[in-house]
Amino acid sequence: MSKILLAIQGFEPEAWLERFRTLSGAKHEVRLWPDVEGASDFDYACVWKQPHGLLASLPNLKAIFSLGAGVDHLLQDTALPDVPIARIVDPDLTIRMVGYVVLHAHLHHRQMKIYERQSIERAWIDHNEPPPRSIRVGIMGMGVMGQASAKGLLASGFSVLGWSRAPKKFEGVEMFDGEAGLKTFLGKTNILVCLLPLTAATKGILNYILFKQLARDPIAPALINAGRGGEQVENDILRALDDGTLAGASLDVFEKEPLPPESPLWTHPKVYVTPHNAASSDPRALVANILSQIENYERGGKLENLVDRKLGY
Numbered sequence: 001m002s003k004i005l006l007a008i009q010g011f012e013p014e015a016w017l018e019r020f021r022t023l024s025g026a027k028h029e030v031r032l033w034p035d036v037e038g039a040s041d042f043d044y045a046c047v048w049k050q051p052h053g054l055l056a057s058l059p060n061l062k063a064i065f066s067l068g069a070g071v072d073h074l075l076q077d078t079a080l081p082d083v084p085i086a087r088i089v090d091p092d093l094t095i096r097m098v099g100y101v102v103l104h105a106h107l108h109h110r111q112m113k114i115y116e117r118q119s120i121e122r123a124w125i126d127h128n129e130p131p132p133r134s135i136r137v138g139i140m141g142m143g144v145m146g147q148a149s150a151k152g153l154l155a156s157g158f159s160v161l162g163w164s165r166a167p168k169k170f171e172g173v174e175m176f177d178g179e180a181g182l183k184t185f186l187g188k189t190n191i192l193v194c195l196l197p198l199t200a201a202t203k204g205i206l207n208y209i210l211f212k213q214l215a216r217d218p219i220a221p222a223l224i225n226a227g228r229g230g231e232q233v234e235n236d237i238l239r240a241l242d243d244g245t246l247a248g249a250s251l252d253v254f255e256k257e258p259l260p261p262e263s264p265l266w267t268h269p270k271v272y273v274t275p276h277n278a279a280s281s282d283p284r285a286l287v288a289n290i291l292s293q294i295e296n297y298e299r300g301g302k303l304e305n306l307v308d309r310k311l312g313y
């Protein structure tokens with residue numbers, strides 16, 4: 001029997017506990033922080049925004065699991081024990097992200113903010129959007145989420161470009177990499193999708209200077225950020241929207257979450273705001289994935305989707 005600690009802030013912890021206990025049966029003992037009564041003999045920790053220092057106080061820990069795809073929340077803890085860290089890769093999470101990206105690419109290509117306004121004004125005006133194939137959607141971050149989103153966008157008829165850290169090839173996608181490839185990638189991109197992990201290299205990358213480099217033909221550029229809020233400079237997004245550098249933005253993540261009520265992004269006529277739920281971690285779908293990783297590891301198998309602490313993702 002393994003002892004599993006859940007340390008969850010920001011998600012609904014009880015739903016995770018219930019699902020872990022239901023699927024574990026008698027196989028594992030599952031406890032939810034802070035209700036651990038001084039126990040520290042846990043084998044595994046499954047966390048979302050765990051309190052810093054908690055994991056370092058668990059001497060028997062064999063591995064840590066992030067309850068989401070991103071691990072920036074976890075790696076911010078500077079006292080992490082030296083055990084493997086695995087992140088979630090699951091079809092449920094991935095398909096949700098594909099849905100978000102494809103939906104918002106369509107919203108910008110089809111100028112839905114304009115038609116929403118026209119509907120209120122009862123104005124029957126067709127703006128003759130250019131063919132989808134002529135719209136180039138550029139994805140920053142061609143990992144699990146980026147690759148699946150690229151397929152969804154291609155199936156919707158868009159042209160797709162990708163940008164990654166290291167060189168990569170994907171069928172039907174024009175790929176760029178590193179600092180050297182960024183300028184050309186941006187210069188060809190109409191709708192920019194950010195699916196990057198938050199690291200020292202990506203912090204603040206979505207700024208005014210970058211927006212200025214986006215292609216303006218056949219449509220003015222739009223930004224879709226479902227990566228992390230720390231990657232965007234919100235004042236720069238507002239400036240770019242207001243001076244026409246960006247025609248629109250879909251933001252699922254923010255510098256500060258929840259987005260403060262006084263943020264002008266909430267009511268900006270060119271912005272779609274969603275509450276960091278482009279791809280929500282759902283315990284009904286993800287707990288089985290984590291338990292099967294634990295059970296495989298206990299049998300001597302390898303952990304999958306390990307995080308490289310140096311790269312930060």
Ligand code: NDP
Pocket residue numbers: 068069070071093097140141142143144145146163164165166167168178195196197198199201202226227228252253276277278279280313
């Ligand atoms: P992956 O680790 O599979 O992919 C990350 C991608 O980013 C890789 O292609 C990587 O390049 C690229 N990358 C990293 N650093 C750089 C850099 N400095 N320059 C260029 N490219 C870089 O992650 P996922 O696809 O699973 O998830 C991506 C992110 O999406 C998560 O980290 C999280 O922040 C966010 N996310 C948001 C959700 C939401 O609901 N809003 C839900 C789930 C995830 P390379 O391939 O060369 O390594």
Ligand code: OXD
Pocket residue numbers: 067068069070071279280281
């Ligand atoms: C994740 C997220 O990283 O939900 O999975 O942001």
